[in-house]
Amino acid sequence: MLFLVSIVSLLFSHALLSPTPDDPLFKHIDDHQHEYIQRLKDWVAIESDSSDPSKRDQVLHMMQVTKDYILQIGGTVEMAELGEQEYSSGKKLPLPPVILAEFGNDTNKPTVCFYGHMDVQPAKKADGWKTDPYVLEEKDGNLYGRGTSDDKGQILALLHAVESAKKFGLPVNVKLFIEGMEEVGSNGLEQLVEDKKDTFFSNVDYIVVTDTPWLSTKPGITYGARGNCYFFIEVEGARRDLHSGGFGGTVYEAMSDLVYLLGVLADVNGKILIPGIYDDVLPLNEQEKDLYKDLVFDLKDLKRDTGVNTFLHNTKEELLMHRWRFPSLSIHGIEGAFSGSGTKTVIPAKVIGKFSIRQVPNMNPSVVEKQVSDYLESKFAERKSPNKMKVSMVIGAQPWLANMSEPQYLAAQKAVKRVFNVDADMIRAGGxxxxxxxxxxxxxxxxxxxxxxxxxxxxxxxxxxxxxxxxIEGTKLYASFLKELPSF
Amino acid sequence: MLFLVSIVSLLFSHALLSPTPDDPLFKHIDDHQHEYIQRLKDWVAIESDSSDPSKRDQVLHMMQVTKDYILQIGGTVEMAELGEQEYSSGKKLPLPPVILAEFGNDTNKPTVCFYGHMDVQPAKKADGWKTDPYVLEEKDGNLYGRGTSDDKGQILALLHAVESAKKFGLPVNVKLFIEGMEEVGSNGLEQLVEDKKDTFFSNVDYIVVTDTPWLSTKPGITYGARGNCYFFIEVEGARRDLHSGGFGGTVYEAMSDLVYLLGVLADVNGKILIPGIYDDVLPLNEQEKDLYKDLVFDLKDLKRDTGVNTFLHNTKEELLMHRWRFPSLSIHGIEGAFSGSGTKTVIPAKVIGKFSIRQVPNMNPSVVEKQVSDYLESKFAERKSPNKMKVSMVIGAQPWLANMSEPQYLAAQKAVKRVFNVDADMIRAGGxxxxxxxxxxxxxxxxxxxxxxxxxxxxxxxxxxxxxxxxIEGTKLYASFLKELPSF
Structure with missing residues (x-):
């Protein structure tokens, strides 16, 4: 899944939602739910773990099965080959092809392209699963199994929605862009998007990613995500690790410099101390504030889930804003120092401190990079340590913020209202x-x-x-979305 | 080896030392040097690596070979059994017995007991050895192989000295206390010393440890060592690791608190900031200062060896005093944070910072423990973080400082002067x-x-x-020491 917010927030029980209205489309979906669950069961049984080279044939098989089903429900499919994956060992494995599918190509209709993936995270019973991860089990209204949510279940909800909507006349052209390497970094995908820009994607009006959770049991539509500027601070004191007996008290220790530098990044309340870092953060206006009011989110649930007693913010609005629309800085760890259990008496020679800034619109990674480097270099100069220090930004991923007034957002909001009779949560990803x-x-x-x-x-x-x-209601949501889209 | 000071300090070349004086004892040793080197070769070939369970039989064999040689040169031997070593897996291995040997028990003579060990550190050619570590190779005046210095070579120098001195009349009773588990923590040894206090050790006047290097090519006698108070600072923020996307900006991060606490321990120049920590450090007097004057030690060599360009102190006297007789604080690392290569975006839930204070006479570990805990607790309280923090001292090893006016020191100094025609370096261990x-x-x-x-x-x-x-000259040193000891 693209990002996770593993929060148990079940205050808002399903029973409180209104029943879905009478609609032949919805009735069709309800009537086929056993078939839909059986198909998910069949697909979960295919162990398409993209991280495990010994299961690569199952990923390939999964792509084939998906293709066959798309053909069966009336789509056309092109399999875009990505070549081979070469491991550092020299071993090569075939990359699973990407499915480029199409339902309809009426130039009078809008065209929406959905993205998702058929590979899954690793799973084995010994990791603590109550059931076999590759055998779907239904219990207490839930379907357990690897890939049920991420992302086979969501893609199947979409495919069943397309199949159902087709029976009543599909008012849009639907395209699918489905890969098999998402969980390990989407090898080759960026290039493929670029390559297909003027062909497969040329008539696409909207892109919808079907690989994301809601904030609560209330449906959510995600319109933004924070970026990630990931930094290394490397401090080098000696050519080799030294023993604290022989050298303690005689050398400028790299770790001492590093904890000093890591210590000047943010204060106890998470405020980032790097000059200028907040300058480009979009101001909060009333309209945006309103989006937070009706979000279903309870700090008590979050406390229960994480074991955290006191958060930096006391209201759901403030907390979610700081997760989604304000920057944050986290210190992840140190490479090169002693990290085992026990009591090693080493003076590490070279240590790399790792931290990242989740930056937000309109912060620019290259500006952030300069602000961080300038600040750390000046702080290090103040310290007057003879050790070598180097700051580098190793990831500079930009934040993303959509325009919510675009037709696909309006259609999705209307679809949520129609299926669930509630206003959709308009949400973002902190990641x-x-x-x-x-x-x-x-x-x-x-x-x-x-x-x-x-x-x-x-x-x-x-x-x-x-x-x-x-x-099942998600299937209705996608079907409604397809139905509503042409109206906006 | 008990402590290491891996410094290349070869300014003072062997050729500059005066040739050893005419002495039948020394001639005997020179005449047998090929035999001595051959014996070292035979003993190095026994892979007595105490850390490797599959080599435990070789450690046992090594103890047997040592025993046999002691018997051959006229000693008596008792093998003190230590029982079994139990691994956490439940697997049990026999602990090598400790050799308690004796040469003479004349109540009119002083009795000196030497300590050493026959086990070695792990070694394999693939680690970067130029030769097979278990095949002794002589090259350019050096004998290469695992255990040549630590400690088989030193023990053999002693045994050959005893064997040689006996030919000319041993003026002291010699005891040997030789173990086979030194490199992995001397299992059971402390208890054995206690148990043998009133029997094997009852008539012992002096203890000499033969497992230590010189500071330079000039012989050194070690009279002190620093202690070690090893601390853990545990900070706990959440019950489980969190993702910086979902939680960055909303939680009080344990790592942020920890780098703050590690950052208040010492300043850039290594000065410990814990109130009262220097109160009990023995003042430096002129007599002690004089000991540092003639030490052969060059900072340039130390720079070359370590790659450190600037030390905290610019003279050999200051540097060595801060290695040996002043306390120091080193930060070793952090357990529980991200320590791998790459860019994990984790907010670690619970982190343990590790640092130690090498304390010196007359600092007391329990006083240090209180000073450190009080200081960190007050600093953490000032910070007002809601996270949990706990300080614990997990090692509290005392420093050691001998009385250099005792007979064994005077005899060793005289022996150095006799064999090498120089005054011995009086040195300490930083560890x-x-x-x-x-x-x-x-x-x-x-x-x-x-x-x-x-x-x-x-x-x-x-x-x-x-x-x-x-x-070879070390063999003469031990032989001279035995000869000189009764005169003091």
């Missing part, structure tokens, strides 16, 4: 969604994340699940 | 020598470290060696 920014930058099209995962699906954890409710 | 303090505390006897290792022997590294010079 980074490179593919959203990539689609937007390369294709110049509006991107939206419309997933049907639940907030507690544990997509990368043990006992991954999707609720029957999210799976 | 900790638990066994010295233990012998002193349990037995109430004076302890001295008189080794014959060179400063660049790399006892725990690749290409460990001892020079032929140190090995």
């Amino acid at each position: 980074t969604i490179p593919i959203a920014k990539n689609f937007e930058d390369v294709l110049g099209k509006g991107v939206m994340l419309l997933g049907v995962g639940g907030p507690d699906d544990a997509p990368h954890g043990q006992n991954e699940k999707i609720s029957v409710y999210n799976y | 900790t020598i638990p066994i010295a303090k233990n012998f002193e505390d349990v037995l109430g006897k004076g302890v001295m470290l008189l080794g014959v290792g060179g400063p660049d022997d790399a006892p725990h590294g690749q290409n460990e060696k001892i020079s032929v010079y140190n090995y």
Whole structure:
């Protein structure tokens, strides 16, 4: 899954939602739910773990099965080959092809392209699963199994929506862009988007990513994500590690310099101390503030889930704003120092401190890079240590923020209202969604994340699940979205 | 080896030392040097690596071979069994017995007991050895092989000295206390010293440890060592690791608190900032200062060896005093944070910062423990973080300082003067020598470290060696020491 917010937020129970209205389309979906669940079961049984070279044939098989089903429901499919993956050992494995599918090409209709993936995270029962991760089990309204939520379940909800909507006349052209390497970094995908810009993507009006959870049991539509500027601070004191007995008290220790530098980055309350860092943060206006009011989100649930007693902010609005629309700085760790258990008496020679800034619109990674470097260099100069220090930004991923007044957002909001009779939560991701920014930058099209995962699906954890409710009502949501899109 | 000071300090070349004087004892040793080197070769070939369970039989074999040689040169031997070593897996291995040997028990003569060990550090050619570590190779005046310096070579120099001195009438009773588990923590040894206090050790007047290097090519006698108070600072923020996307900007990060606490321990110049920490450090007097004047030690060599360009002190006297007789604080690392290569975006939930204070006479570990805890607790309270913080001292090893006016020191100094025609370097260890303090505390006897290792022997590294010079002249040193001891 592109980003995870593993929060149990079930205050808002399904029973409170209004029943879906009478609609032959919805009835069709309800009537076929056993078939839909059986298909998910069949697909979960294919162990398409892209991280495990010994399972690569299953990933390839999964792509084939997906292709066959798309053909069966009336789509056309091109398999875009990506060549081979070469491991550092020299071993080569075939990369799974990317599915480029199409339902209809009526130039009078808008064209929406959905993105998703058929590979899954690793899973084995011994990791703490209550059931076999590759055998779908239904229990208490949930469907447990690897890939049920991330992303086989969401893609199947979409495919069943397309198949159902087709029966009543599909008012849009639908394209699918489905890969098999998402969980390991989407090898070759960026290049493929670029390569297909003037062919497959040329008539696409909207991009919808179907690989994302809701904030609560209430449907959510994701319109933004923070970026990620990841920094290394390397401090070098000696050519080799020294023993604290022989050298303690005689050398300028690299670790001492590093903890000093890591210590000047932010204060106890998370305020970033780097001059100018907040200058480009978009100001908060009343309209944006309003989006937070009706979000279903309870800090008590978050406390229960994380074991954290006191958050930096006391209200859901403030907390979510600091997760989504304000920058943050986190210190991740140190490479090169002693990190084992026990009591090694080493003076590490060279240490690399690692921290990242989740930056937000309109912060620019290259500006952030300069602000951070200038600040750390001046702080290090003040310290007057003879050790060598180097700051480098190793990731500079931009934030993403969509224009919510675009047709796909309005259609999705209307679809949520129609299926669930509530206003959709307009949400963001605190993490980074490179593919959203990539689609937007390369294709110049509006991107939206419309997933049907639940907030507690544990997509990368043990006992991954999707609720029957999210799976089936999510199918209706996609079908409604297809129906509504031409009206905006 | 008990402590290492891996410094190449070869300014003072062997050729500059006066030739050893005419003495039948020395001639005997010179005449047998090929035999001595052959015996070292035979013993190096026994892979007595105490850390490798699959080589435990070789450690046992090594103890047997040592015993046999002691019997051959006229000693008596008792093998003190230590039982079994139990691994956490439940696997059990026999602990090598400790050799308790004796040459003479004339109540009119003083009795000196030497300590050493026959086990070695791990070694394999693939680690970067130029030769097979278990095949002794002589090259350019050096004998390369695992254990040549640490400690087989030093023990053999002693045994050959005893064998030679016996030919000319041994004026002291000699005891040997030789173990086979030194490199992995001397399992069971402390208890054995306690148990043998009133029997084997009852008539011992002096303890000499033969497992230590010189500071330079000039012989050194070690009379002190720093202690080690090792601390953990544990900071806990959440119950589980969090993702910086989902949680950055919303939680009080444990790493942020930890780098703050590690940052207030010492300043850039190594000055410890903990109130009261220097109160009990013995003042430096003129007599002690004089000991540093003639030490052969060059900062240029130290720079070349370590790659450090600027030390905290500019003179050999200041630098060595801060290695040996002033306390120091080193930060070793952090457990629980991200320590791999790459760019993990984790907010670690619980992190343990590790640092230690090398304390010196008359600092007391329990006073240091209180000073450190009080200081860190007050600093953490000032910070007002809601996270949990705990300070604990996990090692509290005392420093050791001998009385240099005791007979064994005077005899060793005279022996150095006789063999090498120079005044011995009176040196200390910057690290900790638990066994010295233990012998002193349990037995109430004076302890001295008189080794014959060179400063660049790399006892725990690749290409460990001892020079032929140190090995053979060191044999003369031990023989002279035995001869001189009764005169003081």
